[in-house]
Amino acid sequence: MSLKSVNDILDVLEKQAKWQEQPFQRLLKCWTEVVGSVVAAQTRPLSIQRDVLWVATSSAAWAQNLTFGRSSLLLKLNKKLPTPLVDIRFSTASWQHPSVEPKQQQTISADEHPSYVSDRISRPDTTPSIQNANAAFGHWAKIVQARSNGLPLCPQCQCPTPPGELQRWSVCSICAAKQF
Ligand SMILES: [Zn+2]
Known part of the structure:
Protein backbone atom coordinates (compact mmCIF):
# COMPACT_ATOMS: atom_id res chain seq x y z
CA MET A 1 0.00 0.00 0.00
CA SER A 2 1.38 3.36 -0.95
CA LEU A 3 1.92 6.15 1.51
CA LYS A 4 -0.55 8.25 -0.41
CA SER A 5 -3.40 5.83 0.05
CA VAL A 6 -2.61 5.53 3.76
CA ASN A 7 -2.82 9.28 3.99
CA ASP A 8 -6.12 9.25 2.16
CA ILE A 9 -7.48 6.77 4.68
CA LEU A 10 -6.20 8.77 7.62
CA ASP A 11 -7.80 11.83 6.10
CA VAL A 12 -11.15 10.08 5.92
CA LEU A 13 -10.82 8.82 9.49
CA GLU A 14 -9.91 12.28 10.69
CA LYS A 15 -12.96 13.78 9.01
CA GLN A 16 -15.14 11.10 10.59
CA ALA A 17 -13.63 11.87 13.99
CA LYS A 18 -14.28 15.59 13.55
CA TRP A 19 -17.84 14.88 12.60
CA GLN A 20 -18.32 12.62 15.60
CA GLU A 21 -17.28 15.45 17.91
CA GLN A 22 -19.93 17.78 16.59
CA PRO A 23 -23.04 16.05 15.30
CA PHE A 24 -25.17 17.01 18.21
CA GLN A 25 -24.26 20.70 18.05
CA ARG A 26 -25.15 20.75 14.38
CA LEU A 27 -28.39 19.05 15.05
CA LEU A 28 -29.35 21.52 17.78
CA LYS A 29 -28.86 24.38 15.35
CA CYS A 30 -31.38 23.05 12.85
CA TRP A 31 -33.77 21.27 15.21
CA THR A 32 -36.31 24.09 15.62
CA GLU A 33 -36.18 24.87 11.92
CA VAL A 34 -36.88 21.24 11.01
CA VAL A 35 -39.57 20.37 13.56
CA GLY A 36 -41.17 23.80 13.84
CA SER A 37 -41.47 25.98 16.93
CA VAL A 38 -44.53 24.17 18.32
CA VAL A 39 -42.81 20.80 18.37
CA ALA A 40 -39.52 22.35 19.41
CA ALA A 41 -41.17 23.70 22.56
CA GLN A 42 -42.27 20.18 23.50
CA THR A 43 -39.03 18.45 22.69
CA ARG A 44 -35.39 18.63 23.64
CA PRO A 45 -32.73 16.74 21.72
CA LEU A 46 -30.53 14.92 24.26
CA SER A 47 -27.76 13.20 22.39
CA ILE A 48 -26.77 11.25 19.35
CA GLN A 49 -25.55 7.74 20.04
CA ARG A 50 -24.46 5.45 17.25
CA ASP A 51 -26.36 7.59 14.73
CA VAL A 52 -29.56 7.38 16.75
CA LEU A 53 -30.91 10.70 17.96
CA TRP A 54 -32.43 10.72 21.44
CA VAL A 55 -35.04 13.34 22.13
CA ALA A 56 -36.84 14.13 25.38
CA THR A 57 -40.51 15.01 25.02
CA SER A 58 -42.82 16.84 27.40
CA SER A 59 -45.41 14.05 27.38
CA ALA A 60 -45.92 10.46 26.33
CA ALA A 61 -48.45 11.64 23.73
CA TRP A 62 -45.80 13.78 22.06
CA ALA A 63 -43.35 10.91 22.18
CA GLN A 64 -45.91 8.68 20.47
CA ASN A 65 -46.93 11.20 17.82
CA LEU A 66 -43.36 12.08 16.97
CA THR A 67 -42.38 8.43 16.86
CA PHE A 68 -45.03 7.88 14.20
CA GLY A 69 -43.79 10.89 12.26
CA ARG A 70 -40.10 10.26 12.64
CA SER A 71 -39.50 8.99 9.10
CA SER A 72 -40.22 12.40 7.60
CA LEU A 73 -38.27 14.08 10.39
CA LEU A 74 -35.31 11.85 9.61
CA LEU A 75 -35.51 12.79 5.95
CA LYS A 76 -35.54 16.48 6.76
CA LEU A 77 -32.78 16.24 9.36
CA ASN A 78 -30.55 14.10 7.18
CA LYS A 79 -30.68 16.77 4.47
CA LYS A 80 -28.99 19.09 6.94
CA LEU A 81 -26.54 16.65 8.47
CA PRO A 82 -23.40 15.36 6.76
CA THR A 83 -23.74 11.98 8.48
CA PRO A 84 -27.27 10.61 8.34
CA LEU A 85 -29.13 9.54 11.44
CA VAL A 86 -30.57 6.04 11.32
CA ASP A 87 -33.40 6.65 13.76
CA ILE A 88 -34.87 9.00 16.34
CA ARG A 89 -36.05 7.91 19.78
CA PHE A 90 -38.51 9.99 21.72
CA SER A 91 -38.97 9.53 25.44
CA THR A 92 -40.32 11.49 28.36
CA ALA A 93 -37.68 9.97 30.63
CA SER A 94 -35.25 12.90 30.61
CA TRP A 95 -37.67 15.75 30.15
CA GLN A 96 -37.69 16.82 33.82
CA HIS A 97 -33.96 16.53 34.40
CA PRO A 98 -32.04 18.13 31.60
CA SER A 99 -28.72 17.86 33.42
CA VAL A 100 -29.02 14.13 34.01
CA GLU A 101 -27.40 11.89 31.41
CA PRO A 102 -29.96 9.63 29.73
CA LYS A 103 -28.34 6.54 31.17
CA GLN A 104 -31.58 4.65 31.26
CA GLN A 105 -31.97 5.10 27.53
CA GLN A 106 -28.49 3.95 26.76
CA THR A 107 -29.37 0.47 27.92
CA ILE A 108 -32.20 0.15 25.40
CA SER A 109 -31.14 -1.97 22.52
CA ALA A 110 -31.22 0.12 19.37
CA ASP A 111 -31.85 -2.82 17.10
CA GLU A 112 -35.18 -3.60 18.71
CA HIS A 113 -36.68 -1.23 16.17
CA PRO A 114 -37.76 -2.64 12.79
CA SER A 115 -36.52 0.37 10.83
CA TYR A 116 -33.18 0.32 12.57
CA VAL A 117 -30.27 -0.19 10.23
CA SER A 118 -27.83 -2.28 12.17
CA ASP A 119 -24.63 -0.49 12.84
CA ARG A 120 -23.11 -3.42 14.57
CA ILE A 121 -22.29 -4.32 11.00
CA SER A 122 -20.88 -0.96 9.97
CA ARG A 123 -19.00 -0.46 13.24
CA PRO A 124 -16.75 -3.14 14.57
CA ASP A 125 -16.93 -3.41 18.37
CA THR A 126 -13.34 -2.52 18.78
CA THR A 127 -12.53 0.94 17.55
CA PRO A 128 -8.79 1.18 17.93
CA SER A 129 -7.27 4.55 18.50
CA ILE A 130 -5.26 5.43 15.47
CA GLN A 131 -1.81 4.59 16.70
CA ASN A 132 -0.26 3.97 13.37
ZN1 LIG B 1 -9.64 -7.37 -7.23
Missing part, protein backbone atom coordinates in the same frame (compact mmCIF):
# COMPACT_ATOMS: atom_id res chain seq x y z
CA ALA A 133 -1.12 3.61 9.74
CA ASN A 134 -1.45 -0.16 10.00
CA ALA A 135 -4.00 0.04 12.76
CA ALA A 136 -5.87 2.74 10.86
CA PHE A 137 -5.87 0.65 7.75
CA GLY A 138 -6.95 -2.46 9.60
CA HIS A 139 -9.84 -0.57 11.12
CA TRP A 140 -10.83 0.92 7.82
CA ALA A 141 -10.62 -2.44 6.07
CA LYS A 142 -12.92 -3.96 8.68
CA ILE A 143 -15.48 -1.22 8.12
CA VAL A 144 -15.33 -1.63 4.37
CA GLN A 145 -15.63 -5.37 4.72
CA ALA A 146 -18.60 -4.99 7.01
CA ARG A 147 -20.29 -2.56 4.63
CA SER A 148 -19.97 -5.08 1.85
CA ASN A 149 -22.23 -7.38 3.84
CA GLY A 150 -19.39 -9.44 5.19
CA LEU A 151 -17.90 -10.30 1.83
CA PRO A 152 -14.12 -10.59 2.05
CA LEU A 153 -12.10 -8.01 0.21
CA CYS A 154 -9.94 -8.73 -2.78
CA PRO A 155 -6.38 -8.26 -1.51
CA GLN A 156 -5.45 -6.54 -4.74
CA CYS A 157 -8.22 -3.99 -5.36
CA GLN A 158 -10.00 -4.08 -1.95
CA CYS A 159 -13.37 -4.73 -3.59
CA PRO A 160 -15.93 -6.99 -1.89
CA THR A 161 -15.41 -10.37 -3.48
CA PRO A 162 -17.37 -13.61 -3.31
CA PRO A 163 -15.35 -16.09 -1.20
CA GLY A 164 -15.46 -18.56 -4.09
CA GLU A 165 -13.43 -16.22 -6.26
CA LEU A 166 -10.83 -15.74 -3.54
CA GLN A 167 -10.60 -19.50 -3.08
CA ARG A 168 -10.02 -19.99 -6.76
CA TRP A 169 -7.75 -17.10 -7.69
CA SER A 170 -6.75 -15.51 -4.33
CA VAL A 171 -8.08 -12.26 -5.84
CA CYS A 172 -11.40 -11.12 -7.32
CA SER A 173 -12.44 -12.23 -10.79
CA ILE A 174 -11.59 -8.80 -12.23
CA CYS A 175 -8.06 -8.85 -10.84
CA ALA A 176 -7.74 -12.51 -11.85
CA ALA A 177 -8.70 -11.60 -15.41
CA LYS A 178 -6.03 -8.89 -15.46
CA GLN A 179 -3.40 -11.44 -14.52
CA PHE A 180 -4.15 -13.70 -17.47
Whole structure:
Protein backbone atom coordinates (compact mmCIF):
# COMPACT_ATOMS: atom_id res chain seq x y z
CA MET A 1 0.00 0.00 0.00
CA SER A 2 1.38 3.36 -0.95
CA LEU A 3 1.92 6.15 1.51
CA LYS A 4 -0.55 8.25 -0.41
CA SER A 5 -3.40 5.83 0.05
CA VAL A 6 -2.61 5.53 3.76
CA ASN A 7 -2.82 9.28 3.99
CA ASP A 8 -6.12 9.25 2.16
CA ILE A 9 -7.48 6.77 4.68
CA LEU A 10 -6.20 8.77 7.62
CA ASP A 11 -7.80 11.83 6.10
CA VAL A 12 -11.15 10.08 5.92
CA LEU A 13 -10.82 8.82 9.49
CA GLU A 14 -9.91 12.28 10.69
CA LYS A 15 -12.96 13.78 9.01
CA GLN A 16 -15.14 11.10 10.59
CA ALA A 17 -13.63 11.87 13.99
CA LYS A 18 -14.28 15.59 13.55
CA TRP A 19 -17.84 14.88 12.60
CA GLN A 20 -18.32 12.62 15.60
CA GLU A 21 -17.28 15.45 17.91
CA GLN A 22 -19.93 17.78 16.59
CA PRO A 23 -23.04 16.05 15.30
CA PHE A 24 -25.17 17.01 18.21
CA GLN A 25 -24.26 20.70 18.05
CA ARG A 26 -25.15 20.75 14.38
CA LEU A 27 -28.39 19.05 15.05
CA LEU A 28 -29.35 21.52 17.78
CA LYS A 29 -28.86 24.38 15.35
CA CYS A 30 -31.38 23.05 12.85
CA TRP A 31 -33.77 21.27 15.21
CA THR A 32 -36.31 24.09 15.62
CA GLU A 33 -36.18 24.87 11.92
CA VAL A 34 -36.88 21.24 11.01
CA VAL A 35 -39.57 20.37 13.56
CA GLY A 36 -41.17 23.80 13.84
CA SER A 37 -41.47 25.98 16.93
CA VAL A 38 -44.53 24.17 18.32
CA VAL A 39 -42.81 20.80 18.37
CA ALA A 40 -39.52 22.35 19.41
CA ALA A 41 -41.17 23.70 22.56
CA GLN A 42 -42.27 20.18 23.50
CA THR A 43 -39.03 18.45 22.69
CA ARG A 44 -35.39 18.63 23.64
CA PRO A 45 -32.73 16.74 21.72
CA LEU A 46 -30.53 14.92 24.26
CA SER A 47 -27.76 13.20 22.39
CA ILE A 48 -26.77 11.25 19.35
CA GLN A 49 -25.55 7.74 20.04
CA ARG A 50 -24.46 5.45 17.25
CA ASP A 51 -26.36 7.59 14.73
CA VAL A 52 -29.56 7.38 16.75
CA LEU A 53 -30.91 10.70 17.96
CA TRP A 54 -32.43 10.72 21.44
CA VAL A 55 -35.04 13.34 22.13
CA ALA A 56 -36.84 14.13 25.38
CA THR A 57 -40.51 15.01 25.02
CA SER A 58 -42.82 16.84 27.40
CA SER A 59 -45.41 14.05 27.38
CA ALA A 60 -45.92 10.46 26.33
CA ALA A 61 -48.45 11.64 23.73
CA TRP A 62 -45.80 13.78 22.06
CA ALA A 63 -43.35 10.91 22.18
CA GLN A 64 -45.91 8.68 20.47
CA ASN A 65 -46.93 11.20 17.82
CA LEU A 66 -43.36 12.08 16.97
CA THR A 67 -42.38 8.43 16.86
CA PHE A 68 -45.03 7.88 14.20
CA GLY A 69 -43.79 10.89 12.26
CA ARG A 70 -40.10 10.26 12.64
CA SER A 71 -39.50 8.99 9.10
CA SER A 72 -40.22 12.40 7.60
CA LEU A 73 -38.27 14.08 10.39
CA LEU A 74 -35.31 11.85 9.61
CA LEU A 75 -35.51 12.79 5.95
CA LYS A 76 -35.54 16.48 6.76
CA LEU A 77 -32.78 16.24 9.36
CA ASN A 78 -30.55 14.10 7.18
CA LYS A 79 -30.68 16.77 4.47
CA LYS A 80 -28.99 19.09 6.94
CA LEU A 81 -26.54 16.65 8.47
CA PRO A 82 -23.40 15.36 6.76
CA THR A 83 -23.74 11.98 8.48
CA PRO A 84 -27.27 10.61 8.34
CA LEU A 85 -29.13 9.54 11.44
CA VAL A 86 -30.57 6.04 11.32
CA ASP A 87 -33.40 6.65 13.76
CA ILE A 88 -34.87 9.00 16.34
CA ARG A 89 -36.05 7.91 19.78
CA PHE A 90 -38.51 9.99 21.72
CA SER A 91 -38.97 9.53 25.44
CA THR A 92 -40.32 11.49 28.36
CA ALA A 93 -37.68 9.97 30.63
CA SER A 94 -35.25 12.90 30.61
CA TRP A 95 -37.67 15.75 30.15
CA GLN A 96 -37.69 16.82 33.82
CA HIS A 97 -33.96 16.53 34.40
CA PRO A 98 -32.04 18.13 31.60
CA SER A 99 -28.72 17.86 33.42
CA VAL A 100 -29.02 14.13 34.01
CA GLU A 101 -27.40 11.89 31.41
CA PRO A 102 -29.96 9.63 29.73
CA LYS A 103 -28.34 6.54 31.17
CA GLN A 104 -31.58 4.65 31.26
CA GLN A 105 -31.97 5.10 27.53
CA GLN A 106 -28.49 3.95 26.76
CA THR A 107 -29.37 0.47 27.92
CA ILE A 108 -32.20 0.15 25.40
CA SER A 109 -31.14 -1.97 22.52
CA ALA A 110 -31.22 0.12 19.37
CA ASP A 111 -31.85 -2.82 17.10
CA GLU A 112 -35.18 -3.60 18.71
CA HIS A 113 -36.68 -1.23 16.17
CA PRO A 114 -37.76 -2.64 12.79
CA SER A 115 -36.52 0.37 10.83
CA TYR A 116 -33.18 0.32 12.57
CA VAL A 117 -30.27 -0.19 10.23
CA SER A 118 -27.83 -2.28 12.17
CA ASP A 119 -24.63 -0.49 12.84
CA ARG A 120 -23.11 -3.42 14.57
CA ILE A 121 -22.29 -4.32 11.00
CA SER A 122 -20.88 -0.96 9.97
CA ARG A 123 -19.00 -0.46 13.24
CA PRO A 124 -16.75 -3.14 14.57
CA ASP A 125 -16.93 -3.41 18.37
CA THR A 126 -13.34 -2.52 18.78
CA THR A 127 -12.53 0.94 17.55
CA PRO A 128 -8.79 1.18 17.93
CA SER A 129 -7.27 4.55 18.50
CA ILE A 130 -5.26 5.43 15.47
CA GLN A 131 -1.81 4.59 16.70
CA ASN A 132 -0.26 3.97 13.37
CA ALA A 133 -1.12 3.61 9.74
CA ASN A 134 -1.45 -0.16 10.00
CA ALA A 135 -4.00 0.04 12.76
CA ALA A 136 -5.87 2.74 10.86
CA PHE A 137 -5.87 0.65 7.75
CA GLY A 138 -6.95 -2.46 9.60
CA HIS A 139 -9.84 -0.57 11.12
CA TRP A 140 -10.83 0.92 7.82
CA ALA A 141 -10.62 -2.44 6.07
CA LYS A 142 -12.92 -3.96 8.68
CA ILE A 143 -15.48 -1.22 8.12
CA VAL A 144 -15.33 -1.63 4.37
CA GLN A 145 -15.63 -5.37 4.72
CA ALA A 146 -18.60 -4.99 7.01
CA ARG A 147 -20.29 -2.56 4.63
CA SER A 148 -19.97 -5.08 1.85
CA ASN A 149 -22.23 -7.38 3.84
CA GLY A 150 -19.39 -9.44 5.19
CA LEU A 151 -17.90 -10.30 1.83
CA PRO A 152 -14.12 -10.59 2.05
CA LEU A 153 -12.10 -8.01 0.21
CA CYS A 154 -9.94 -8.73 -2.78
CA PRO A 155 -6.38 -8.26 -1.51
CA GLN A 156 -5.45 -6.54 -4.74
CA CYS A 157 -8.22 -3.99 -5.36
CA GLN A 158 -10.00 -4.08 -1.95
CA CYS A 159 -13.37 -4.73 -3.59
CA PRO A 160 -15.93 -6.99 -1.89
CA THR A 161 -15.41 -10.37 -3.48
CA PRO A 162 -17.37 -13.61 -3.31
CA PRO A 163 -15.35 -16.09 -1.20
CA GLY A 164 -15.46 -18.56 -4.09
CA GLU A 165 -13.43 -16.22 -6.26
CA LEU A 166 -10.83 -15.74 -3.54
CA GLN A 167 -10.60 -19.50 -3.08
CA ARG A 168 -10.02 -19.99 -6.76
CA TRP A 169 -7.75 -17.10 -7.69
CA SER A 170 -6.75 -15.51 -4.33
CA VAL A 171 -8.08 -12.26 -5.84
CA CYS A 172 -11.40 -11.12 -7.32
CA SER A 173 -12.44 -12.23 -10.79
CA ILE A 174 -11.59 -8.80 -12.23
CA CYS A 175 -8.06 -8.85 -10.84
CA ALA A 176 -7.74 -12.51 -11.85
CA ALA A 177 -8.70 -11.60 -15.41
CA LYS A 178 -6.03 -8.89 -15.46
CA GLN A 179 -3.40 -11.44 -14.52
CA PHE A 180 -4.15 -13.70 -17.47
ZN1 LIG B 1 -9.64 -7.37 -7.23
